[in-house]
Amino acid sequence: MRKMSMPQILFVFGHEMGHYVLGHNYVLIGVTSVVILVFLFIGYHAMKWALARWGGTWAIRAVDDWASLPVLMVLVTGLGFLAEPVMNSIGRTLEHNADIYGLEVIHGIVPDSPQAAAQAFQILGEVSLSNPNPSPFIKFWLYDHPSTSDRVRFAAEYDPWAHGESPKYVK
DSSP: OTTSOHHHHHHHHHHHHHHHHTTHHHHHHHHHHHHHHHHHHHHHHHHHHHHHHHHHHHTOOOTTSGGGHHHHHHHHHHHHHHHHHHHHHHHHHHHHHHHHHHHHHHBTTBTTHHHHHHHHHHHHHHHTTOOSSOOHHHHHHHOSSOOHHHHHHHHHHOOGGGGTOOOSSOO
C-alpha cells in the first residue's frame, strides 16, 4: 500500500469488495466441495480397481487397510493435478469479474479510474514479482489470476459509459 496512491488503493479496495459483493467466497467453497467429493468418489473406485489388480504385490489387503491410504493420496493428487487448469480458469474468471466491479465502483469517484487501475495492477505485479507476459500454456495451467499485462490492458480498455452501455455490476 505504501507504493500506491489513494486512487490506486481505492481501486484495489473496490476489487476486493467485488469479491464479497459478488459472492465469490461461496462460489469457491461450493465448487471446491463438489470437486473434492467427486475426486474422493473417483479415487475410491480407482483405488479399489488398483488394489484388485496390484494389492497382492503391494501387500495391501483391502480398501479399509491403512496401507491403502498412500494409494488414495496418489490418485487424488493426480486428479488434482489434472483439474488444476479448470480450477484456475474459474479463479481467473472470478478475478476478472472483481476487476470489472472495482473499475465500475470507482468510476466517477476517482479521476481517470482506468489509469489508476492499470497502475495498481502494474504495482501489484512488480511487488509480487509476477511474470507480466507468461506463455499461454503457463497462463492456462498455473495462473489463478489473469496476467498483469492482461489486467493492465483490460483496465485501460474497459469503458462501457463511453459507448452508451450500462455497467455490468454497479448501476
